[in-house]
Amino acid sequence: MTENLDLFSTPDPAGKAQEAIEMEALRxxxxxxxxxxxxxxxxxxxxxxxxxxxRELQALEAQHPDLVTPDSPTQRVIGAVMDGLAPVRHxxxxxxxxxxxDTEASGAQAFDARVRRELGLKEGDPLVEYxxxxxxxxxxxxxxxxxxxxxxxxxxxDGEVGEDVTHNIRTIxxxxxxLPAGVPPLLEVRGEVYMPxxxxxxxxxxxxxxxxxxxxxxxxxAAGAVRQLDSGIAAxxxxxxxxxxxxxxxxxxxxxxxxxxxxxxxxxLKQWGFPVAEQVQTxxxxxxxxxxxxxxxxxxxxxxxxxxxxxxKVNSLALQRQLGFKTxxxxxxxxxxxxxxxxxxRIEAIDVQVGxxxxxxxxxxxxxxxxxxxxxxxxxxxxxxxxxKKGVRVGxxxxxxxxxxxxxxVVGVVAPTLGTGVSTLPPEGAGSALGxxxxxxxxxxxxxxxxxxxxxxxxxxxxxxxxxxxxxxNHRCTGGLxxxxxxxxxLLHFAARRAMDIEGLGDKLVDQLxxxxxxxxxxxxxxxxxxxxxxxERMAEKSAQNVLAALEKSKQTTLPRFLFGLGLRHVGEAxxxxxxxxxxxxxxxxxxxxxxxxxx
Numbered sequence: 257m258t259e260n261l262d263l264f265s266t267p268d269p270a271g272k273a274q275e276a277i278e279m280e281a282l283r284x285x286x287x288x289x290x291x292x293x294x295x296x297x298x299x300x301x302x303x304x305x306x307x308x309x310x311r312e313l314q315a316l317e318a319q320h321p322d323l324v325t326p327d328s329p330t331q332r333v334i335g336a337v338m339d340g341l342a343p344v345r346h347x348x349x350x351x352x353x354x355x356x357x358d359t360e361a362s363g364a365q366a367f368d369a370r371v372r373r374e375l376g377l378k379e380g381d382p383l384v385e386y387x388x389x390x391x392x393x394x395x396x397x398x399x400x401x402x403x404x405x406x407x408x409x410x411x412x413x414d415g416e417v418g419e420d421v422t423h424n425i426r427t428i429x430x431x432x433x434x435l436p437a438g439v440p441p442l443l444e445v446r447g448e449v450y451m452p453x454x455x456x457x458x459x460x461x462x463x464x465x466x467x468x469x470x471x472x473x474x475x476x477x478a479a480g481a482v483r484q485l486d487s488g489i490a491a492x493x494x495x496x497x498x499x500x501x502x503x504x505x506x507x508x509x510x511x512x513x514x515x516x517x518x519x520x521x522x523x524x525l526k527q528w529g530f531p532v533a534e535q536v537q538t539x540x541x542x543x544x545x546x547x548x549x550x551x552x553x554x555x556x557x558x559x560x561x562x563x564x565x566x567x568x569k570v571n572s573l574a575l576q577r578q579l580g581f582k583t584x585x586x587x588x589x590x591x592x593x594x595x596x597x598x599x600x601x602r603i604e605a606i607d608v609q610v611g612x613x614x615x616x617x618x619x620x621x622x623x624x625x626x627x628x629x630x631x632x633x634x635x636x637x638x639x640x641x642x643x644x645k646k647g648v649r650v651g652x653x654x655x656x657x658x659x660x661x662x663x664x665x666v667v668g669v670v671a672p673t674l675g676t677g678v679s680t681l682p683p684e685g686a687g688s689a690l691g692x693x694x695x696x697x698x699x700x701x702x703x704x705x706x707x708x709x710x711x712x713x714x715x716x717x718x719x720x721x722x723x724x725x726x727x728x729x730n731h732r733c734t735g736g737l738x739x740x741x742x743x744x745x746x747l748l749h750f751a752a753r754r755a756m757d758i759e760g761l762g763d764k765l766v767d768q769l770x771x772x773x774x775x776x777x778x779x780x781x782x783x784x785x786x787x788x789x790x791x792x793e794r795m796a797e798k799s800a801q802n803v804l805a806a807l808e809k810s811k812q813t814t815l816p817r818f819l820f821g822l823g824l825r826h827v828g829e830a831x832x833x834x835x836x837x838x839x840x841x842x843x844x845x846x847x848x849x850x851x852x853x854x855x856x
Contacts, residue, residue: 275316276323282313286329290429291529326405327434331426341419341483344410347444347504350398351415353567354585356592361546367568367590368542374579374587383541385571387518388548389500390535391591393562394450395479397425398503401443404435411482415584421482424490425449430497432529439528440512444503447530451478452560455494470645472655472668473598474562496561499530517571538571549592556594565593598657600670601625603650606637606709610717612745613825614732618643618709620654620666628658635664639729640711649673649708717741737777744770746823750778754829755821756810760803768792778822781807815842831856 289306310329317324324331356363371384396412409425410418425431428449435443451459456474463470471477481493502521506512515521519538526532535552539545545568552566570576570588579587605621618637625632635656637643648654648666651673658664711731712722720735737743747766751758758781769775774788784807789800819832827835838856839845 272320275320279313279316279320279323282309282316283325283328286310286313287327287432287434290329291432327432331433340485341421343413344408344418344420346398346410346416346418349415349584350396350412350418350446350503351581351584351586353589353591355565356590359593359595361549363592364545364549364568365542367592368545371570371579371588375575384575386539386545387522387569387571388537388539388545389567389569390533390552390559390563391565391567391593392448392450392498392500392533393475393564394448394498395475395482397421397447397449397482397497399425399431399445399447400504401435401439401445403441404437404439406431406433419483423487424482424484427487427491428495428497430531435528440506441510442504442506442512444505445499445525445530446501446503447497447499449478449482449495449497450474450561451481451494452496453562454560459494464645473657497531498533499525500532500567515573517573518569518576519571521573539568545592553594563594564596565591567591595626595628597628598655598667599625599627600653601632601656602653603648603666606643606648606650608712608716610715610733610739610741610745612742612749612823614734614736614739614742616711616715616722616731616733618711620648622656625656627656627664630658632656632658632664635666637666640709640731641729643709647672715739715741740770743776746778747775747781749823750781750821751810752821755817756813757817758803758810759806760799761806765792765795765803782811818842819845 286306286309289300289309292300313328314330317328317330356367358366368384368386372381375384377384398410398412398418399406400408400410406422406426408420409422409431410420412418426433451474453474456471456477459477460470462468471480477493478495481490481495484490500522501518502525508514513524515524519536522532522536537548539548549566552563556563568590570579576586576588581587602623603620604623606618607621609617609619611617618640620635620637622633622635637646637648646666647669649672652669653671654666655668655670656664657667711724714720715722715733715735718733718735718739718741720733720739722731722733724731733739733742735742737746744766747761747770748763750756751761751766761781766775769784769792772792774784774792775781784804786797786800786804789795789803790797815836816829816832819827819835820829834856835845835853839848
């Protein structure tokens with residue numbers, strides 16, 4: 257019997273089946289390594305090994321483009337340029353959470369009281385269990401998976417309809433393109449796209465170096481990247497993702513998972529490969545909510561990403577269903593804010609301060625604004641180059657940031673002045689939080705005659721010349737310790753705890769000692785007698801004796817502390833220790849040549 261042959265078929269190339277198996281193994285290995293690196297923060301191979309295997313997969317895919325799969329690591333940066341962002345109707349609305357504006361403990365207590373009242377619980381009834389989570393300051397995102405494969409990513413939009421940003425979300429390596437076996441056929445994961453602070457700072461540095469636009473804060477940078485039409489641009493932005501909930505999911509009746517609590521849901525998301533914040537924990541009753549709010553508040557500035565509060569959710573999903581929704585907000589959840597770290601206010605004047613090393617720092621005098629738990633009236637502008645780069649002038653409405661103990665700074669212009677001392681925000685806008693009504697004005701035109709700030713040619717304190725050395729961004733007073741401002745700062749630095757640790761030598765005493773001519777140089781501190789101190793205003797004899805005793809005690813110190821206390825430019829604590837270790841004593845340091853110093 258003659259065998260029928262198909263003359264138009266193409267025989268399978270030798271080894272193609274084996275290469276398909278090899279490519280699948282490479283994809284799985286790369287995805288596993290990416291999960292270790294981006295989700296678990298525990299890489300098991302060096303970057304060079306990942307890159308080598310990645311290139312190997314790229315080469316095989318170039319030879320066999322028909323074997324490329326959507327979940328391949330090579331397909332994350334697809335370089336597609338979209339004509340526009342298509343609308344996406346959410347299968348389950350992405351509703352916002354009610355914000356508790358009371359930033360004190362009473363805010364958590366009020367939420368717990370509301371929940372108990374809605375559930376009909378009395379004073380002696382059991383406490384309600386909650387899940388407490390950080391409130392990320394990023395962009396809400398919905399990830400839709402069908403049969404384990406990422407098919408769509410959409411922004412929140414108005415809650416009902418968002419925008420399709422799948423092409424950009426595929427570039428985020430923390431987000432799996434293909435989920436492990438066992439996930440529901442339909443799964444929508446809700447979470448937040450954000451940008452870590454360190455990556456944000458590095459991004460802005462690159463933008464400056466390339467003459468590009470810098471970003472005001474990580475949230476703006478993340479939101480801008482997500483909404484890019486060109487995924488190649490988004491791929492260059494260091495975006496990350498945290499999961500915190502679900503949207504649409506295969507129902508339990510069709511074989512979907514059965515969750516009893518929100519915490520169980522989050523743990524399952526972790527098992528499926530989604531990053532969940534480490535700080536998430538259960539909390540029993542109002543007291544534990546308060547403790548969580550305070551605990552996260554203390555560590556807030558040390559987190560690698562921005563948060564603007566915490567979120568409390570009733571843990572039991574059955575109780576969530578019982579509580580339901582009110583005006584499109586869940587009754588079972590609330591966002592408990594912290595005092596805002598970024599606010600908008602108006603610059604009323606710009607003047608300068610003289611620092612310990614003579615650095616002239618421009619300072620913005622502000623309409624008082626409550627930022628980060630304190631009222632701020634001054635904010636640093638760093639130097640003239642920063643002022644020019646940010647385009648700051650008197651009368652502008654600006655963003656002021658204060659985080660922890662960091663000196664408040666002006667980070668950008670919200671609304672330029674129109675040249676009459678009036679900005680495009682009304683007076684009521686001063687002190688409004690960014691992103692809230694009255695606090696997000698679009699910058700308008702600036703009048704050409706609004707004057708630029710200029711550095712003074714003479715020190716405002718001592719009259720000495722102000723210069724800027726070649727290659728430096730900062731202007732400096734040339735007066736040295738002849739300048740009272742530098743003298744005061746030098747004395748305070750010398751007496752600081754990490755330097756000579758002279759107890760009692762604070763701002764007010766130093767002001768008097770310098771203003772009355774008692775101290776002109778650092779050695780004058782140790783020549784000062786009891787009479788000179790007693791003659792100062794509000795200085796009792798006992799207090800004067802305590803200061804003299806502290807000065808005497810400070811003579812017993814270490815060489816690194818003494819060197820650091822001298823306040824020499826470019827000699828911080830680490831350099832002081834290096835000098836002491838290298839030369840051994842002060843005489844050797846004083847006798848050292850420039851070449852010898854450069855060897856340290």
